[in-house]
Amino acid sequence: MELKLKIWRQKNSGEKGAIIDYNVKKIDPDMSFLEMLDVLNQDLIKSGEEPVAFDHDCREGICGMCSLVINGSPHGPDKGTTTCQLHMRRFKSGDTIYIEPFRGTAFPVIKDLVVDRSAFDRIQQSGGYVSVNTSGNTVDANATPIPKPDADEAFKAAACIGCGACVASCKNSSAMLFVGAKVSQYSRLPQGKVEARERVLNMVKQMDKEGFGNCTNTGACEAHCPKGISLDNILNLNREYIKAKIRK
Amino acid sequence: MALSGIFLMVFLVQHLAINLTSLIPDNGYTFNKISHFMGYNPVVQFILQPILMLGVCFHFTMGIFLEYQNRRARKSKYVFHKTRSSWISKNMILSGLVVLAFLALHFYDFWVPEMDYKYVSKLIPAEDRYYHELQEKFHNSTRTVIYCISFVLLGLHLNHGLASSFQSVGVTTSSQKKLKLIANIYSISIAIGFTVVAVFHYFSH
Ligand code: HEM
Ligand code: SF4
Ligand code: FES
Numbered sequence: 001m002e003l004k005l006k007i008w009r010q011k012n013s014g015e016k017g018a019i020i021d022y023n024v025k026k027i028d029p030d031m032s033f034l035e036m037l038d039v040l041n042q043d044l045i046k047s048g049e050e051p052v053a054f055d056h057d058c059r060e061g062i063c064g065m066c067s068l069v070i071n072g073s074p075h076g077p078d079k080g081t082t083t084c085q086l087h088m089r090r091f092k093s094g095d096t097i098y099i100e101p102f103r104g105t106a107f108p109v110i111k112d113l114v115v116d117r118s119a120f121d122r123i124q125q126s127g128g129y130v131s132v133n134t135s136g137n138t139v140d141a142n143a144t145p146i147p148k149p150d151a152d153e154a155f156k157a158a159a160c161i162g163c164g165a166c167v168a169s170c171k172n173s174s175a176m177l178f179v180g181a182k183v184s185q186y187s188r189l190p191q192g193k194v195e196a197r198e199r200v201l202n203m204v205k206q207m208d209k210e211g212f213g214n215c216t217n218t219g220a221c222e223a224h225c226p227k228g229i230s231l232d233n234i235l236n237l238n239r240e241y242i243k244a245k246i247r248k
Numbered sequence: 249m250a251l252s253g254i255f256l257m258v259f260l261v262q263h264l265a266i267n268l269t270s271l272i273p274d275n276g277y278t279f280n281k282i283s284h285f286m287g288y289n290p291v292v293q294f295i296l297q298p299i300l301m302l303g304v305c306f307h308f309t310m311g312i313f314l315e316y317q318n319r320r321a322r323k324s325k326y327v328f329h330k331t332r333s334s335w336i337s338k339n340m341i342l343s344g345l346v347v348l349a350f351l352a353l354h355f356y357d358f359w360v361p362e363m364d365y366k367y368v369s370k371l372i373p374a375e376d377r378y379y380h381e382l383q384e385k386f387h388n389s390t391r392t393v394i395y396c397i398s399f400v401l402l403g404l405h406l407n408h409g410l411a412s413s414f415q416s417v418g419v420t421t422s423s424q425k426k427l428k429l430i431a432n433i434y435s436i437s438i439a440i441g442f443t444v445v446a447v448f449h450y451f452s453h
Contacts, residue, residue, distance in 0.1 A: 008327070019327055072330030098328040105323050169331045171338050172318035213321030214314055216340060217412035223332035231415070231424065239418035 001027040001093040005040065007052055008100045013108050013116075019098070029089035033076065034059060034066065036088050037099075053112040059084040061226065064161030067168070068113055069100040074165035074224045082163065082226040102164050104173035106210040117164050119210040120178060124162075126206040127199035128182045130191050150188045157185040159227040166221035166229070172213030177221035179207050180233035187240050197247060200240040249314060250416035252307040253409050259300060260406075260438055267445045276379025283378035287362065308348050315341040336404045337412070343405040350398035357385055386449035395446045403439025407431050 002025050010017025024040050031039070034056050041051035057065035066083040070076035076086040091097065099113065107115040132138075146154075158181075166177035183200050186192025192199070215234060222231045266286070270279040286292050336343065361381070365371050386392055410431040414420060421427045 006327075017324075069326065069329070072326065072328040073332075100326055100328065103322055103324055103326055105321050109324070171322075171331070171333075173321040174318075211321060213318040215416075216314070216318070216337065217408075217415045218331075218333040218337035220331040220333035232420075235415055235418055235420055238416060242418055 001029060001088060001091070003027060003036070003091065003093070004096040006096060006098045007113070009052070009112050010101075010109050012111055017109065017112075019100075027088055029087070031088045032059065032084060033068075033070070033086040033088065034084050053110075053114045055114050056084055061085045062161060064163035067102045067115065067117075067163065067165070069098075069102060069168055071098050074102060074168040075163070075226050079223070080226060080228050082161075085226075102168035104164075104167045104212065106173065106175070106212050107164060107167060115164075117162075119212070120162050120164060120175070122210065123175070123179060123203055123206045124182060127195070127202040128186075130186060131195060132191070144190055146189060154185050154188040154192075157181045157188070157229065157233055160185075160225075160229050161227055163226065165224050165226060167212065169220040169224035170213065170215075171218060171220065172216060174215045174221070175207050175210070175212040176215040176234045176237060177225060177229055177231070179203050180235075180237035181229045183240055184233045184236045187236065196240060197244040200237070200244050204237075204241055249307070249310050250413035252303050252310070253413045254417075255303050256307060257406065257410060257413075257434070259303075264438060264441045264445075268441065270379065270382060270445060271448055276376070276382075279382070280376050280378050284373070284375045287366070287378075288373060304351070308344060311341065311344050334408065337408045340405060340408060340412075343401045346398060346401040347405055350394070350402070353391075353394065357391070383449050383452070386446055389450065392446050392450045396443050399439045399442045399446070402442075403435045406438055407435035410434050 002023065005022040005024060006019045007022060008017050009020045022040060024036065024043070027036050027039060034054070037052060037054055044051045055065050055067050057063045059066070061082045061084060064082075066075075068075070068083045070083065070086070075081060075083045077090060078086060101107075101109050101113045101115045102117075103115075106119045107117055110116050160178060160181035162178065164175075164178070167173050167175050183203060186199060187196050217231075217234070219231060222229065266279070266282050269282055270276065272278050331338075358381075366373075386395075408431075411427050414427060421430065
């Protein structure tokens with residue numbers, strides 16, 4: 001396969017970026033999207049140019065490190081897949097592909113396609129945990145009975161890998177799906193209920209502080225989330241938040 | 249945002265219900281009666297009307313502020329962005345501003361003359377004038393067309409707005425599908441209802 005790539009290049013967070021055109025040849029349809037970028041970078045290194053910086057780690061859809069907005073869509077054209085799971089057979093030889101970073105004021109570009117998603121870490125640190133003493137007196141998880149539907153909902157919410165595609169897809173750069181998943185994951189379990197009030201208030205406060213936009217329920221996040229995190233988590237977040245505000 | 253939107257949606261049902269009485273073939277008798285009651289009842293005039301105005305002002309001010317904040321949340325724009333969400337959900341500010349412009353015209357058409365009649369010129373209350381005033385307004389084809397276009401955009405605004413406001417206040421139905429269905433029924437009824445009244449009076453002379 002031969003492809004025309006239009007890639008966002010940006011030296012650092014301070015400088016202006018632009019779309020630069022590249023051509024790649026000899027791409028195997030069975031390569032992953034990131035392997036295709038590896039081929040491009042190999043060519044660039046050989047010709048003495050700066051390779052394109054992009055994020056990745058596990059390359060098997062579990063870590064949430066890969067990103068990229070491919071032809072306008074975060075994580076590319078397929079539903080329920082991360083960029084690292086996207087294969088080149090999804091494209092035709094001769095195609096033009098736009099590749100941009102996840103954009104949002106709270107996700108500043110570090111270099112090229114790499115953005116700083118540490119805002120998510122700070123939200124998580126502000127309340128995305130349960131405080132338990134693990135030093136020698138750990139309680140067996142199965143000792144606390146949990147209704148199956150609650151366990152299932154919590155488990156589905158916990159599937160969020162924190163990639164940030166929800167923010168990248170949202171016209172408002174809102175992080176409500178991510179925060180909704182993280183809040184719901186705990187709020188549905190007895191262990192998480194103890195700190196439910198502080199958790200939701202603190203996480204929402206941190207989310208706003210980071211400069212994410214407001215949710216207007218366009219539903220783009222759910223449609224682009226590689227883990228199929230449901231909008232119901234935003235509903236639950238709104239409920240938890242209202243409940244916490246009333247119970248002052 | 250959501251609460252003021254829900255409040256306005258309830259108001260619209262009441263407004264439409266009164267408008268529909270103008271279709272009753274009794275030469276405007278029922279419509280005149282209700283209009284007169286609304287126009288001279290002190291509770292409606294001096295308590296409900298100001299609350300409604302505050303609600304509208306709050307809603308569009310917050311809507312514009314929300315849009316401003318959300319634009320700031322993505323200072324560097326995508327060169328190419330194509331997301332899987334409906335057009336109307338992404339353009340609430342556009343449909344909202346059209347509705348706002350329509351409201352300005354609507355006030356100029358009906359509210360300003362009413363205020364003048366009652367409080368400036370201080371004319372004698374006449375119970376049978378409303379139906380004729382209404383018919384006269386809709387003899388103008390430009391006005392009728394502008395009203396109808398606005399109703400379509402209002403319908404779209406409400407179609408997303410109803411589902412969105414429920415989600416925002418944490419209220420839901422058993423499924424997202426059912427919520428969408430309710431939003432469709434409500435928004436289409438509102439848009440068609442108001443349009444029918446306007447078109448009826450355009451042709452009924
Ligand atoms: C006066 C002009 C208006 C403007 C400028 C305006 C603007 C907006 C904006 C920007 C939004 C937020 C976008 C979103 O949630 O997706 C919104 C939401 C909404 N609007 Fe309006 N609007 C106007 C009139 C109305 C009217 C007349 C109604 C109802 C009768 C209405 C009902 C709603 C509802 C229910 C929502 C959803 C609230 C939410 O998402 O939480 N709007 N409007
Ligand atoms: S909700 Fe989905 S899109 Fe958002 S961070 Fe989690 S996995 Fe990624
Ligand atoms: S690289 Fe880990 S999810 Fe894609």
